[in-house]
Every structure is written in structure tokens, then in C-alpha cells.
Amino acid sequence: MKKFNITIAGGGSTFTPGIILMLLDHLEDFPIGTIKLYDNDKERQQTIADACEILLNERAPGVKLQASTDPKTAFENVDFVMAHIRVGKYAMREQDEKIPLKHGVVGQETCGPGGLSYGMRSITGVLEIVDYMEKYSPQAWMLNYSNPAAIVAEATRKLRPNSRILNICDMPIGIEELMATNIGLKSRKEMVVKYYGLNHFGWWTDIRDKSGKDLMPSIIQHVEKFGYSTDTGSDMEQEASWNDTFKKARDVQALDKHTLPNTYLKYYFFPDYVVEHSNKDYTRANEVMAGREKFVFGECQNIIDKGTAEGTELTIDEHASYIVDLARAIAFNTKERMLMIVENKGAISNFEPTAMVEIPCLVGSEGQEPLSVGEIPRFQKSLMEQQVGVEKLTVEAYEEQSYQKLWQALTLSRTVPSASVAKNILDDLIEANKDYWPELK
Template identity: 70%
Template sequence: MKKFSILVAGGGSTYTPGIVLMLLDNLDKFPIRQIKFYDNDKERQDIVANACEILIKERNPEIDFLATTNPEEAFTDVDFVMAHIRAGKYAMRELDEKIPLKHGVVGQETCGPGGIAYGMRSIGPMIELIDYMEKYSPNAWMLNYSNPAAIVAEATRRLRPNSKILNICDMPIGIERHMATILGLKSRKDMTIKYYGLNHFGWWTSVTDKEGKDLMPKLKEHIAQHGYNVNLQMYQHNDASWNDTFMKAKDIYAIDPTTLPNTYLKYYLYPDYVVEHSDINYSRANMVMDGREKFVFGECKKIAEAGTSEGCELHIDEHASYIVDLARALAYNTKERMLLIVENNGAIENFDKTAMVEIPCLVGCEGPEPLTVGTIPQFQKGLMEQQVSVEKLVVEAWIEGSYTKLWQAMTISKTVPSAKVAKEILDDLIEANNEFWPELN
């Protein structure tokens, strides 16, 4: 049986240990001969790499391990690149959140002006990673879950249309785990779902069990009262701000009780609520830096100092299991049904053919085969057309170095009240991102 070579691009990420643990946990289904890390921040990567090297040696010493900042060394002889980079790291995420809030606008890392700022920083580095992969391992697949996935997906469609990159998101997976718990099922894989939208901007239209029984009525009854909140112990999504996000789903659901919403819609449909419940002095980035980042780096340092993972509290991240499933589908032609961000190309009949939409696909060795969605209602279509225009204008602004197009993107965003406010936020973001964005004219 073939053993695979995996490169984690963004080796210094707090998510990397969870991915390594997931890979080690699934070697019977997905055998590995080599794991490599690549990052442009050696110091940060070393903290994670020193711990992961010990984890790999303890669990499967036959697997080769390498952490490097050299692109040729990293990208040579790999089958899969698992990319989760954050250009500007958490320091820039903090500004993405706090600058819009200063203007009374939603401050969020993937939605509204913050997502636009992050997207402008991410396009160049993502294209660079694709080019390295195509130069040194032209047959490899890139599984990208770097945010903001919608803008990254549109950029890769425009700039590298033939590249072997799949853009994915773990948020629907997290919500489906909540659904499974609400329904008393062991796993989200016990459900068959229909879903459509854009990344962080979609709706479930059908949830059935494997026999085809409709599970939507039971879910709707729960969500109408409690949103997606359940007593589910998930490290990533179990703090107060996430509980609020899951609870707010009941208000999003109320707008269209024929579907079940992605929680991120709260930023577009209830921006006033979000701003009111945000703390400009202590945003989500601060919570992550004080919580997840301190925890993961602390555990990694403990492992490195002790030379053993005994007693360590690092664990598998939920989104990592999805990545293994996707890699297996590509490697073994499993035709597994998975949600991916792909070019619409008529899957949603009454929507822009070139839009990057998030829909179920069957995944095999040739890549994804999108499933037909059909026509969508006016409410969702209107919201999606507005949002997809934001994403396309951001990418055009990056390609052309156009200030006007970026201002237009900000102005169209449903989170921003006027062109005046859009311009004020944009000017502040340009100043904050001068070392990351292309020059705008």
C-alpha cells in the first residue's frame, strides 16, 4: 500500500499539532511515510515542530519528519499540501477586528471589512504556495483551509485556474456535529445533507438519515428555541462567544424557517447586535491569543522540555478529520460526499456561473464533482449576489492595485452602512496593512 508524504504549510499554526495527531490516529486508513512543516517564521514553527517531532517518534517512529523554512526542501516529494497560513498572524487579526469596530462596524476576521483586509493579505502568499507546489511537486494536491476561504478561492480561480487546490471550511462540519448531538446520532456522518451558499454564508435545505428519513423537523424545533447550542464538549467552539454565536442561530433561522443557517450569517443579518456585543478593547483575537495560542504553545514547550508527550493535553482538532477524509477521497477515489468551495458552473442554476460556491461534491482521484443544487430562492440569491460581488471586487482590487474597487467592495458589504464609512475604514486599514497589501492607486 502506498504511503503518502504530507506537507503542512503554516507549520507554526496552533492548529498544526491537532492535524498531526489526527494523521497519526488514522494511519490504518491513510498511511504516511513523511510529514513536513513549512513556515516563514522559524521561531514560531520550531515551538510546534519540536513537540510534534516527539509525538511522531512516540507514535510511529518510521515516519520521517522535517521542519523547514526552505521552499524547495519543503515542497519537493510531497503528495498533499495542507495549507493553513495566517498572513500577519494574530497581531493583524486584532487590527482587522478593532479598526472596523472603531467605526461602529462589525469587526470579524472573515466577514465585512476585517475579512476584506485579511483577504488582501492572503492572496499573494497563497499564490506563492501554489507556485512552489507546482514547481517542486506538480502532481500534489493542496487542501487549503486558510481564511478567508471565499476570497482565497476566488483569487485562485482567477490567478491559478488549473491548479490542483481544493478550498475547504470546517464551520459546517462543526455545526453538523451539533446537529448530530441534537438528533442523538453518534456522528455527523450518519446524516446526508443538502447545503448551498458561499463560504461562511450558506443554508442547509435538507438533513436526512441514511435511510432517507427527514430529520429537519426535529432540528428546526430545537433551533427555534436554542439555536445550535448543545452540551457538546469541543475545545475549539465551547466558550462564551461561541455559545452566543450558536444561540443567535435561532434569530437567523426565524428569517427563513424553510432552511437551517450557517452561524456566520449573524454578521450580515444582525450587524447591529454584533457591534453592540463586541468589546473594542478585547476582541476575539485577544481571546484566541490568551486562550488557544497560550495553551497550544505552552503544551508544545512542555513536551519539548520533557522529551515526552506523557500527560500532554493536546488533542485532535475537529477540522483535521475532514482533511484526512478529503485526502483519502483524492488518494483512493472514494467518491465521498463532501462540502467544498468550487466554481458554480451551473450547479446553482440562477446564480453567477463563475462564483465560488460552497456545495456538496463527490470527491475522487480527479477532484470534486459538484452536485446539482437547482434554483435558489430570491432571499438567498439576493444576499449571495451582494456578497459574491464583495469577494470578486476584492480580488480585482488586489490584481489591479485599485483603491476604487476596494472601496466599492467595502461599500457593498452588508456589514457597512455607507460609502462614507467604507472609505474611512478602508483608509485606516490601508495604513495598518502597508507592509502586506499591494499598493493601491
């Protein structure tokens, strides 16, 4: 069986060790020859790479590891590029969250002004990686799960329309795991779902088991009482911000009792609640830097110091296993059904054809084949049209270096109360992002 070569773009990420462990866990059904790490921060990546090299030598000595900041070395002769970059790292995420909160507006990394700010940075980084892949491995596929996925997907649709890039998000998968747990299933893979929306902005309309039994009533019953909270005390639920988000799904679901919502809709439906329950001085970025960031780099340094990964507390990033499913679907033409972010082109029949929507697709060697959704209700359609406007204006603002269009995008967001507040936030974001954004005119 062919062994695949993979580049992980964002090699210095805290998620990289867990993704490598996850890839090792699937070697029997997805063989790997070489894993390459690519990052523009050599020092940060080196710590991750040195630890992962020890780990690979002990657990899968047949798999080679290369870490590089040189595009040719990193992208040459690979089959897949798995991209999870964070332009500006957590320091800029902190600005994305705290600047809007200073103005009494939701501060979140993918929603509202923070999402636009992050998106304006991410477009440059993602396009650069697409271009490196196409230059050095034109036959490869890029599996992109860099945030904010909605803006990134729109940017690649508009600015790199012929690129071999598939956009996907782990949040629906994480929610489906909670759903499965709450009704006594072992895995989300026992469920067949129908879902539509935009990234971080969607609804499940039908969930059945493999025999066709309708699971929606029992899942809805749980959500109406507890949101997506489980009684297992998962790692995410132990974090205050996520625990609140899972519980708040109960109030989000009340707006349409026949569907099940993506948790991120809380930021659009209840922005006043979110701001009121936010700590303007200590946001999610601070939680991550003090928690995950410190833990992963500490564990990697321990492995390096001891010269062995034995006893490490680094764990498989099981939430990322969908990336292996996606790569396998392409490599072996499995036609697996997956939620993907794709150009609508009539899949949702009464919606903007060029919108990047998140819907079920069959994935095979030629990429993704969107499944028909049909017409959607007025409530969801109206919300989605407004949000698509935000995303398209952001990408147009990037391409045209337009201050006016980015101001319009912020004003259009449901999380921003007025054009004057939007302008004040935009001016602060421009100052914070002067090293990352195109200069706006």
C-alpha cells in the first residue's frame, strides 16, 4: 500500500503533537512515509519538532519527520497539506477578543469583529500556503481547517478558484460527539446527519441511526433541558467558557424547536448576554495561553529533556480524526459523507449560489460532491444572508484594501449595535493589526 507524505502547515501549533499522535493511531488504514512540519516561527516549531521526533522514533520508527521554515523543503513531494495556521499567534487573538469587548461588543475569535480581524490576517497566510503547495506539489490536496474558516473559504473561492483546497471544521463533529454521548451511542459515526448553514452558523435538521431510526426527538429532549452538556465531564466542559457555551445551546435551540443549532449561534442571538458574562481583562485567549499553550510546550520540553516520550501526558487529538477521514476519502475514493464548506451552486436552492455553505458532501478522489439540501426556511435564510454579506465584504475589503467595505462588514454583523461603534472598533483593530493587514484606503 502506498505511503503518503504529509505537510502540517502550522507546525509550531499546540495542536501538532496531538495530530501526529492521531495520525500514528491510524497508520494501518492510512500509511505515512514522511510528516513535514512547516512554520515561519523556527524557534517555536523546533520545540514541537524535537519532541515529536523522539515520539516517532519510539512509536513509529518507519515514519520520517522533517521540520523546516523553507517552503521548497516543506512542500515538495507531498500528497496532502494539513493547514491549521494562526497568523499573529495567541497574542493577536487576545487583541481580537479584547478590543471589541472594550466597546461593549462580543469579543470572540471567529464571530463578530474578532472574526473579521482574524480573517484579514488569515487570508494572507492561507493563500501563501496554497501557492507554495501548487508550486512544489501541484498534485497535492490542501485540507484546510484554519480559522476563521468561513472567511478563509470565501477568500480561496474568490482569489484561488482553481486550487485543490478542501475547507472543513471540527466544531460540528465535536457537537455530534456530545449528541451521541447524550443518547447512549458510542460514536457520532453511528449517526447520519442532515445539516445546513455557514461555518459556525448552522442547524441540524435530521439525525438518524444507520437503520433509519429518527434520533432527533431524543436529542432535542436533552438539549431543551441541558443544552449540549453531558454528564461525562469532558475536557472542554471543564473549561468555564465552553461549559457555558454548551449549556446556552438550550436557549439558542428555543428559537427553532424543530432543529438543533451550532453552538456559535449564541454569539449572534445573545450578544448582550455574552458581553455581560465576559471578563474584559481575561478572555479565552488568556485561558488558552495559561492552559493548553503552557501544558503542550511544557510536555514537549519534558520529552526533549528526558530523551523519551514514555509517560508523556500528550494525548491523541481525537477531535481531529476527521482530517484522517478526509485524507482517506480522497486517497482511497471512499465516498465518505462529511460536512464540508463548499460553494453553494444551488445545493440550497433558495440561497446565494456563490455563498460558501456548510453542508453534507460525499468525498472521493475528485474532491467533494455536495448533496442537495433544497429550500430552507425564511428565519435561517435571512440570518445566513446577513452573515454571508459580512464574509463577502471582508474578503472584498482585503482584496481592494478598502476601509469602507470593512466598515460596512462590521456594521452588518449582528454582534455590532451601530455604524459608529463599528467605526471605533475598526480604527482600533487597524492600529493593532498594522503588521498583518493590508493597508486600508
